[in-house]
Amino acid sequence: MRLQLFLVLVVLTCVLSKPLKKNEEQKKLLLVSFDGFRWDYDQDVDTPHLDQLVVDGVKAKYITPPMLTMTSPSHFTTITGRWVEDHEVVHNMMFNVTTNQKLPHKETMKRSEWWDNGVLPLWITAQNQGLKTASFHYPGGGATYRGQAVNRVLVEEHGFPDDNETEWRLNIDMVMSWFSEEDFHLVTLYYGEPDNVGHAKGPDHPDRIKIIQQIDRTIGYLREAIEYHNLTDSLNVIITSDHGMTTIKKRPQVDEIILNKYLNLLKLASFEILDYGGFGILTPRTGKEQEVIDALSKAPNLTVYRKDEIPESFHLGKSERLPPVVVMADLGFNLNSRLIVYVNKGDHGFHNGEMDMKTIFRAFGPSFKRNFVSEPFDSIHIYPLMCKLLQVEPAPHNGSLAVTEDMLWSRGESAGVSITLLLLLSMLSVS
Numbered sequence: 001m002r003l004q005l006f007l008v009l010v011v012l013t014c015v016l017s018k019p020l021k022k023n024e025e026q027k028k029l030l031l032v033s034f035d036g037f038r039w040d041y042d043q044d045v046d047t048p049h050l051d052q053l054v055v056d057g058v059k060a061k062y063i064t065p066p067m068l069t070m071t072s073p074s075h076f077t078t079i080t081g082r083w084v085e086d087h088e089v090v091h092n093m094m095f096n097v098t099t100n101q102k103l104p105h106k107e108t109m110k111r112s113e114w115w116d117n118g119v120l121p122l123w124i125t126a127q128n129q130g131l132k133t134a135s136f137h138y139p140g141g142g143a144t145y146r147g148q149a150v151n152r153v154l155v156e157e158h159g160f161p162d163d164n165e166t167e168w169r170l171n172i173d174m175v176m177s178w179f180s181e182e183d184f185h186l187v188t189l190y191y192g193e194p195d196n197v198g199h200a201k202g203p204d205h206p207d208r209i210k211i212i213q214q215i216d217r218t219i220g221y222l223r224e225a226i227e228y229h230n231l232t233d234s235l236n237v238i239i240t241s242d243h244g245m246t247t248i249k250k251r252p253q254v255d256e257i258i259l260n261k262y263l264n265l266l267k268l269a270s271f272e273i274l275d276y277g278g279f280g281i282l283t284p285r286t287g288k289e290q291e292v293i294d295a296l297s298k299a300p301n302l303t304v305y306r307k308d309e310i311p312e313s314f315h316l317g318k319s320e321r322l323p324p325v326v327v328m329a330d331l332g333f334n335l336n337s338r339l340i341v342y343v344n345k346g347d348h349g350f351h352n353g354e355m356d357m358k359t360i361f362r363a364f365g366p367s368f369k370r371n372f373v374s375e376p377f378d379s380i381h382i383y384p385l386m387c388k389l390l391q392v393e394p395a396p397h398n399g400s401l402a403v404t405e406d407m408l409w410s411r412g413e414s415a416g417v418s419i420t421l422l423l424l425l426s427m428l429s430v431s
């Protein structure tokens with residue numbers, strides 16, 4: 001009897017002290033983004049590693065990106081927890097409506113004047129609280145914020161091969177060594193696929209299946225690398241994306257939109273970004289705003305918004321940078337301006353309520369429950385979750401930890417497990 005009691009105490013001490021010790025340790029966090037991973041891309045493909053993650057961690061049924069379902073705006077919402085109207089990264093292209101200058105997405109990566117609009121991304125907030133952070137190709141990581149750079153930055157160069165599986169693995173090896181040898185606390189790792197394949201071939205093409213299988217193998221590799229680097233008990237991982245993808249509707253299935261049929265763009269607009277998927281922006285010439293709105297209101301398969309009439313739920317209208325007129329095409333329609341030069345077979349930029357724009361959320365690691373399926377949520381809530389995981393005091397943000405904290409073990413729950421064990425053991429020792 002006395003021996004049994006002694007054993008109970010020994011076991012209890014182990015059970016109770018382990019989670020407590022873990023809570024005190026500074027956990028590390030890896031945020032991985034696979035651009036353009038639609039929420040259901042894994043459902044018609046054999047994905048053993050993603051399937052295993054459902055058992056070993058957390059899966060959300062899907063998540064909703066912010067309105068303006070494009071790479072830079074959406075990634076920046078994830079890393080700031082702010083709506084697009086607040087962080088002001090209102091397109092993939094950087095533009096100036098006065099000079100008509102436009103820079104393509106990849107050329108914006110080091111342009112701080114595009115990213116640094118007063119809202120601090122998590123890298124900087126975490127660094128200011130003593131953590132070490134890095135960005136591997138993640139949009140916004142290459143800029144400085146109030147003069148401050150991310151501790152370590154790799155910026156994706158033009159012409160970078162997005163789908164080289166060997167390089168994907170080398171990237172993981174490098175990131176793992178940052179965590180294990182250099183004690184980085186937060187790394188954001190970005191991959192340009194499956195977005196490229198989705199654009200070039202369309203979401204229903206067999207090549208999309210192939211790239212999802214490649215991503216799945218990469219996730220398997222990531223998990224092996226975590227074990228190899230002894231990071232299993234200290235590294236939390238979130239795998240997510242910025243938006244989905246939909247098939248572009250073409251002739252003869254539909255009459256494609258050609259905006260110049262409805263308004264003389266040259267005469268009525270001084271600035272425009274069109275021919276870029278489902279989202280377009282325009283600056284009407286002086287006194288021509290009503291004419292632009294009237295003309296576009298008559299065009300089929302799109303909705304035109306005066307900036308000050310954009311529904312509040314879009315969280316876009318308060319942007320200072322956004323031009324006065326916004327055009328949103330119905331799902332699958334491209335906003336062609338004058339000609340149909342558009343070659344993409346798939347695209348995004350459509351309303352974030354469309355299922356085809358929804359994207360993925362997976363997570364695993366010591367702080368996450370296992371076998372936990374979360375209801376859908378907005379990607380803006382990832383930010384406070386990341387702050388909680390890193391024990392960082394968040395900057396002002398628009399997310400809510402209440403939405404996601406059920407995914408995490410809480411002290412109460414680990415104590416609950418211990419108490420159950422205690423009861424079980426004392427029952428055993430009495431008998």
Ligand SMILES: *[C@@H]1O[C@H](CO)[C@@H](O)[C@H](O)[C@H]1NC(C)=O
Nearest residue numbers: 095096097098099100113321
């Ligand atoms: C656009 O360019 C003009 C002329 O160079 C400059 O004065 C203005 O500040 C720029 N606007 C923005 C928003 O960068």
Ligand SMILES: *[C@@H]1O[C@H](CO)[C@@H](O)[C@H](O)[C@H]1NC(C)=O
Nearest residue numbers: 161163164165166167168170
């Ligand atoms: C992929 O990357 C590896 C490592 O950088 C390189 O050796 C190989 O040539 C690349 N393959 C292709 C097809 O570009």
Ligand SMILES: *[C@@H]1O[C@H](CO)[C@@H](O)[C@H](O)[C@H]1NC(C)=O
Nearest residue numbers: 177180181227228229230231
């Ligand atoms: C992981 O831990 C084992 C056992 O302590 C050690 O032998 C090994 O070198 C470690 N691996 C790395 C990559 O640090």
Ligand SMILES: *[C@@H]1O[C@H](CO)[C@@H](O)[C@H](O)[C@H]1NC(C)=O
Nearest residue numbers: 249254255299300301302330
């Ligand atoms: C596009 O607009 C036309 C004209 O209003 C309409 O007949 C058609 O149903 C629309 N197409 C789709 C796919 O909504």
Ligand SMILES: *[C@@H]1O[C@H](CO)[C@@H](O)[C@H](O)[C@H]1NC(C)=O
Nearest residue numbers: 082083086315396397398399
């Ligand atoms: C988002 O958060 C910022 C900072 O706290 C706040 O100023 C803004 O009003 C919030 N937006 C909404 C729609 O609540």
Ligand SMILES: [Zn+2]
Nearest residue numbers: 036071195199
């Ligand atoms: Zn894209």
